[in-house]
Amino acid sequence: MAAIWAGIDAGKTPHHCVAIDESGRQLLSRRVTNDEPGLLTNFLALGDEVVWGINTRGTSSNSGTP
Known part of the structure; x- marks a missing residue:
């Protein structure tokens, strides 16, 4: 199985998600x-x-601590 890396840029309303495979191709x-x-x-x-x-x-934002 090919390796896949994904990330979330967390925002308060929408998030932005990006995923790439082992060759760097954006999925x-x-x-x-x-x-x-x-x-x-x-x-x-x-x-x-x-x-x-x-x-x-x-x-x-969900941790409850500053």
């Missing part, structure tokens, strides 16, 4: 809604083994 680049169905629909379509990361500034 996905789009805005998605800030909810579980929006994220799962896009990332589950990429396959079972995806390495992903999240880009945030400061602390997580």
Whole structure:
């Protein structure tokens, strides 16, 4: 199975998701809604083994700490 890397630039309303394969070919680049169905629909379509990361500034908006 080919390696896939995906990332989320987390925003308060929409997020932007990007995914590339091992050759650097872009597989996905789009805005998605800030909810579980929006994220799962896009990332589950990429396959079972995806390495992903999240880009945030400061602390997580859900952490409850400044």
